[in-house]
Amino acid sequence: MARDMQMADHPRLIYRHRLVTRLWHWINAIVLMILVGSGLMIFNAHPRLYWGQYGANFDAAWLTLPRFPGWMTIPSYYSLAGARHWHLFFALVLAFGLLLYVLWSLANGHIARDLRIRARELGPQHLWADLKAHLALRFHDPDAPAAYNIFQKIAYVGTLFVLLPTVIFSGLALSPGMDAAWPWLTAVFGGRQSARSVHFLAMAAILAFLLVHLTLVLLAGPFNEMRSMITGWWRVPTEDEA
Amino acid sequence: MIVTRRALLVAGSAGLLTGCDRFTDSPVLASAEEAHRFLQRSIGRGALATEFRPEQRSPRFRVNGTHHPNTPEYNIWAGTRFVDWRLAVDGMVARPLRLSLGQLQAMPQRAQITRHDCVEGWSAIGKWQGPQLATVLQAAGISPLARYIVFHCADRYGNSNYYESIDMIDALHPQTILAWALNDRLLDIGHGAPLRLRVERQLGYKHAKYLTRIEAVASLARIGAGKGGTWEDSNGYQWYAGI
Numbered sequence A: 001m002a003r004d005m006q007m008a009d010h011p012r013l014i015y016r017h018r019l020v021t022r023l024w025h026w027i028n029a030i031v032l033m034i035l036v037g038s039g040l041m042i043f044n045a046h047p048r049l050y051w052g053q054y055g056a057n058f059d060a061a062w063l064t065l066p067r068f069p070g071w072m073t074i075p076s077y078y079s080l081a082g083a084r085h086w087h088l089f090f091a092l093v094l095a096f097g098l099l100l101y102v103l104w105s106l107a108n109g110h111i112a113r114d115l116r117i118r119a120r121e122l123g124p125q126h127l128w129a130d131l132k133a134h135l136a137l138r139f140h141d142p143d144a145p146a147a148y149n150i151f152q153k154i155a156y157v158g159t160l161f162v163l164l165p166t167v168i169f170s171g172l173a174l175s176p177g178m179d180a181a182w183p184w185l186t187a188v189f190g191g192r193q194s195a196r197s198v199h200f201l202a203m204a205a206i207l208a209f210l211l212v213h214l215t216l217v218l219l220a221g222p223f224n225e226m227r228s229m230i231t232g233w234w235r236v237p238t239e240d241e242a
Numbered sequence B: 001m002i003v004t005r006r007a008l009l010v011a012g013s014a015g016l017l018t019g020c021d022r023f024t025d026s027p028v029l030a031s032a033e034e035a036h037r038f039l040q041r042s043i044g045r046g047a048l049a050t051e052f053r054p055e056q057r058s059p060r061f062r063v064n065g066t067h068h069p070n071t072p073e074y075n076i077w078a079g080t081r082f083v084d085w086r087l088a089v090d091g092m093v094a095r096p097l098r099l100s101l102g103q104l105q106a107m108p109q110r111a112q113i114t115r116h117d118c119v120e121g122w123s124a125i126g127k128w129q130g131p132q133l134a135t136v137l138q139a140a141g142i143s144p145l146a147r148y149i150v151f152h153c154a155d156r157y158g159n160s161n162y163y164e165s166i167d168m169i170d171a172l173h174p175q176t177i178l179a180w181a182l183n184d185r186l187l188d189i190g191h192g193a194p195l196r197l198r199v200e201r202q203l204g205y206k207h208a209k210y211l212t213r214i215e216a217v218a219s220l221a222r223i224g225a226g227k228g229g230t231w232e233d234s235n236g237y238q239w240y241a242g243i
Helices: A002-009 A019-044 A080-107 A110-115 A124-135 A150-172 A176-181 A183-189 A192-220 A222-231 B005-023 B027-044 B072-079 B101-106 B133-139 B230-235
Strands: A013-015 A233-235 B087-091 B097-099 B109-117 B123-131 B148-157 B160-167 B177-179 B196-198 B211-217
Touching: A019 A080, A019 A192, A019 A222, A080 A110, A080 A150, A080 B027, A080 B230, A110 A150, A124 A150, A150 A183, A150 A192, A176 A183, A176 B027, A176 B109, A183 A192, A192 A222, A222 A233, B072 B148, B087 B133, B097 B133, B123 B133, B133 B177, B133 B211, B160 B230
Parallel strands: B087 B211
Antiparallel strands: A013 A233, B087 B097, B109 B123, B123 B177, B148 B160, B148 B211, B177 B196
C-alpha cells in the first residue's frame, strides 16, 4: 500500500526512445503520409492491378477501383506528373532513412536488445498470456515495463524488416531503368505488374499497421506515449493502471 | 462554436494535404529526377532491358497517346504506304541524311521482345524490329560534341509537333532502335507508323511515334519550351523517365 502511494506521488520516468529513433519516427510519419497520398494519385492514372509481367486495359485485372478522391491524394487535383515529383523525392527519403536507421540500430544494439524475438516468447502459453493481457488493456510487464511485448515486437520487426523493404523494393521494380540494372529484382516479384500489385498491397498493410499503432497509442495513454516519442521520457505506469 | 478534436484533426490533415499542392512544382522535389538518374546510371549504365520469349507477349498491345496524327501531310503518306515519307537526320552531323523506309529496312536490324512500361502504370510486351539508332547516327557522322538526340514527330500536340529527346548514353545503347515493325508486321498507325523510337530503359512517353526528323544537338534549351519533350514542357513530366 505504502509502495503504491509512493509510486503515485513520484511517477518514475525512464528514458525510453533515443534521439535517432524519435527523429526517424517523425520523419516517417510525414514521409509515409506523402507517399500514400501521391501514390494514390499515381494509382488513379490506371486504377487497375494485374499479376504477371504485363497488364493493360485488354488484360484481366484482379482489382479495379474507382479513382481516389482529391482529399486523399497529393496533389489534390489530377496530376500524374506532380504526384510523381512528390513520390520519387520522398521515396528516396524513406529508403535511405530506413537504411541509415537499420544500420544505426544494429550498431548501437537497439535491435538486438529491444526488438529481438526470443524463442520462449513465441511459445503458445506466452502468446496466450500476452493476448489476454492485451485484451485487458495491460500492455506492460510490471517487472520490465520498458520492454516491448511480443505482439509489439512482431509488429515493429515486421514493419521494419518486411513491410518497408517490400514497399521500397516493389516500387523500385516498377522502374524500367532498374529493371535493366537489376533484372533479378523484377523477377523476384514475378514481373512488373505483380510488383505493382505487391506495392499496393504493402501500402495497404502499412496503413493497417498505422491504424493498429495509433489505436494502441490511444489505449496506452496518448499523452505519455506522445511525450516519450517527442522527448524520449516515458512514465512507467503504476501497478493499478498497468 | 464548438470544434471537436476529431473535426480539427480531419480538417488539419485535409489542409496539410491540400497545402502540399503549392509545393508540387518546387525545384527541390524535381531534383529527385537527377538523383534517380545518377543512381541508375551508377549501377547500370550499359545494362540491357529484360527481353522476353515470344509466348510471353501481350495478347493485345494497347495504343496510347496519339491514335492517328490526321494531318494533311501524314494522311498523304499513310495513303501511299509511306513511299514519299523520309526520315531527316540532321543537326550536329557531318552528313545530313534523308532516309526512306526501304533504306532503314536495308540496314542491319535488331529485333527484341521487350516490355513497354507506361508512366500510368500499365505494361505490354511486344516484339520490335528496326535498325539501331547508333547505326543511323554513325552513318550520318554524328559529332562528338552532340549531347542529345531530339526526335521530331508528325503528330500535333496543341500548337506544335510532338517531340522527345534522350542523351547519348541512351541514344547509343544497343536496344535503342528505330522500329518499323511490331510483332512481325509493319507498324500500324496507332502504334506510330511508319517509324518510332524504342528506348527500352525509359517510360512510354519517351518512345516518340510518327518520326519525321532526328536532330543531334548540344543543348535542349532552344527546342520547344526547353525541357526536352512535349510532356516535359506541357505537364512537368520528368525528362529522365527511367523511373
